[in-house]
Amino acid sequence: MAFDIYDFTSLTSSIHEGLATxxxxxxxxxxxxxLVGISVLLFVAVFGLILVYLERKVCAxxxxxxxxxxxxxxxxxxxxxxxxxxxxxELITPNKADKFLYNLAPFIVIIVxxxxxxxxxxxxxxxxxxxxxxxxxxxxxxxLGVIGVLLAGWSSNNKxxxxxxxxxxxxxxxxxxxxGMSLITMIILAGSMQISEIIQAxxxxxxxxxxxxxxxxxxxxxxxxxxxxxxxxPFDLAEAESELTAGFHTEYSGIKxxxxxxxxxxxxxxxxxxxxxxxxxGWMPFHVGSLDGFNAVMDFIPPIFWxxxxxxxxxxLIMWFKWTFxxxxxxxxxTLEWKYLLPVNLLNILLMTLIVLMGWHF
Amino acid sequence: xxxxxxxxxxxxxxxxxxxxxxxxxxxxFFRPKLITTQQYPxxxxxxxxxxRFRGEVIMPHDTNNHHRCTGCGICEMNCPNGSIEIITxxxxxxxxxKKKVIDKHIYHLGMCTLCNLCIKACPTGAIVxxxxxxxxxxxxxxxxxxxxxxxxxxxxxxxx
Ligand code: SF4
Ligand code: SF4
Numbered sequence: 001m002a003f004d005i006y007d008f009t010s011l012t013s014s015i016h017e018g019l020a021t022x023x024x025x026x027x028x029x030x031x032x033x034x035l036v037g038i039s040v041l042l043f044v045a046v047f048g049l050i051l052v053y054l055e056r057k058v059c060a061x062x063x064x065x066x067x068x069x070x071x072x073x074x075x076x077x078x079x080x081x082x083x084x085x086x087x088x089x090e091l092i093t094p095n096k097a098d099k100f101l102y103n104l105a106p107f108i109v110i111i112v113x114x115x116x117x118x119x120x121x122x123x124x125x126x127x128x129x130x131x132x133x134x135x136x137x138x139x140x141x142x143x144l145g146v147i148g149v150l151l152a153g154w155s156s157n158n159k160x161x162x163x164x165x166x167x168x169x170x171x172x173x174x175x176x177x178x179x180g181m182s183l184i185t186m187i188i189l190a191g192s193m194q195i196s197e198i199i200q201a202x203x204x205x206x207x208x209x210x211x212x213x214x215x216x217x218x219x220x221x222x223x224x225x226x227x228x229x230x231x232x233x234p235f236d237l238a239e240a241e242s243e244l245t246a247g248f249h250t251e252y253s254g255i256k257x258x259x260x261x262x263x264x265x266x267x268x269x270x271x272x273x274x275x276x277x278x279x280x281x282g283w284m285p286f287h288v289g290s291l292d293g294f295n296a297v298m299d300f301i302p303p304i305f306w307x308x309x310x311x312x313x314x315x316x317l318i319m320w321f322k323w324t325f326x327x328x329x330x331x332x333x334x335t336l337e338w339k340y341l342l343p344v345n346l347l348n349i350l351l352m353t354l355i356v357l358m359g360w361h362f
Numbered sequence: 363x364x365x366x367x368x369x370x371x372x373x374x375x376x377x378x379x380x381x382x383x384x385x386x387x388x389x390x391f392f393r394p395k396l397i398t399t400q401q402y403p404x405x406x407x408x409x410x411x412x413x414r415f416r417g418e419v420i421m422p423h424d425t426n427n428h429h430r431c432t433g434c435g436i437c438e439m440n441c442p443n444g445s446i447e448i449i450t451x452x453x454x455x456x457x458x459x460k461k462k463v464i465d466k467h468i469y470h471l472g473m474c475t476l477c478n479l480c481i482k483a484c485p486t487g488a489i490v491x492x493x494x495x496x497x498x499x500x501x502x503x504x505x506x507x508x509x510x511x512x513x514x515x516x517x518x519x520x521x522x
Contacts, residue, residue, distance in 0.1 A: 324387040
């Protein structure tokens with residue numbers, strides 16, 4: 001089996017040919033679906049656990065604490081132990097809850113994250129589907145998650161859940177706009193919505209450098225709006241622990257709670273991955289104009305490490321926000337969106353269009 | 363025009379305050395030496411409590427088993443929740459005078475809130491805050507302590 005860490009197309013095509021030798025075309029298709037599905041599932045589980053651990057450690061360092069230290073060296077096995085504990089917990093359904101919707105909600109939330117991951121390019125040739133409207137697909141699919149949140153809040157028959165879900169709905173729907181607009185800004189620069197083409201367009205320089213001022217503004221807006229989309233602090237008033245116990249997932253326990261928990265972290269990954277793709281060049285190595293020696297060294301690092309390195313950088317930024325800023329009130333959140341982010345975004349789109357038309361970008 | 367200026371000013375000010383907040387937490391993040399929490403049972407042998415830490419009320423005795431308590435009862439009166447009981451006795455001094463001294467300085471650790479009032483009130487500085495904090499016992503009665511050691515006497519230099 002041909003394996004090339006710099007280009008996964010040879011690996012995937014050799015798997016395809018290998019399957020085609022002993023399976024009919026339909027069988028090959030189903031087998032590939034299964035393979036992709038299992039890899040996404042494994043990735044979500046493993047990466048989710050790693051992120052939870054990282055979040056606890058990063059948070060601890062920001063607050064001058066040690067964080068988990070007991071289970072394994074530096075608490076490395078802590079999240080695995082937590083996960084086993086969650087699996088063994090009793091699944092509780094509250095009295096008078098809407099049973100069907102109550103059980104459905106966690107699955108909607110987690111399935112939506114799987115759908116979004118399908119379009120994320122991990123490295124060259126390591127992308128499940130490369131739609132020609134990939135950016136639109138990811139942003140529309142990930143906004144479906146709010147349905148799961150609203151259903152969870154509504155069906156739990158609990159006032160805290162309902163308030164949390166309603167807040168989350170108001171917040172996600174308004175910030176969806178800002179995410180979309182900052183995506184549009186970058187699409188104007190890229191001239192395409194296909195994720196592979198957007199990355200290819202950044203082979204000479206990442207958009208955040210080539211697009212300079214409007215790209216930086218769009219990056220900041222995207223980070224703010226993306227943090228709000230994932231319901232993370234300082235925009236976590238949908239699950240504000242101090243006032244709503246846990247917001248929309250108050251009544252969930254065991255593995256259903258784990259689904260919500262995992263979905264939150266996978267959404268964090270998706271937002272960071274989109275920021276990486278649109279602003280930081282996806283899996284493209286860092287290149288400086290004509291410094292060939294430097295560029296060759298950068299090329300030597302495999303794209304998959306570039307991708308995860310950049311994603312981790314963005315994730316770290318978002319965690320930094322969460323553990324620094326106090327939670328916003330609902331009116332402050334809506335003011336921030338409608339009075340600041342939206343006008344800035346609209347002007348930014350104009351600026352970007354002007355720059356692209358005049359050819360002022362690099 | 364002025365409104366636009368204010369608007370832009372707001373945004374810049376807001377961003378700069380956010381950045382200054384992140385600078386503080388970032389400063390902590392990259393200096394793990396500043397971490398204040400400790401790995402308690404592991405570092406038990408080297409653990410050193412801060413001087414201001416209040417673990418329990420103790421009465422220091424010197425090598426001759428002498429303390430500074432006169433048995434005046436001021437600490438008992440100052441304790442807001444009655445954690446101290448002073449029991450005194452009359453003795454006869456070698457000169458043949460009658461004198462009131464402390465018999466038992468009873469201290470209920472289980473009730474004490476470690477408020478430090480008794481220590482501030484004591485006119486002779488006979489009691490201080492100890493640093494021991496491992497107070498767990500199997501029996502509640504063990505939390506009632508007699509602070510003056512058996513057979514102890516008051517130091518001669520303490521003025522009454
Ligand atoms: S520290 Fe406060 S509560 Fe404790 S014995 Fe002294 S006065 Fe009473
Ligand atoms: S400890 Fe101090 S205040 Fe209390 S009885 Fe003794 S001398 Fe008086």
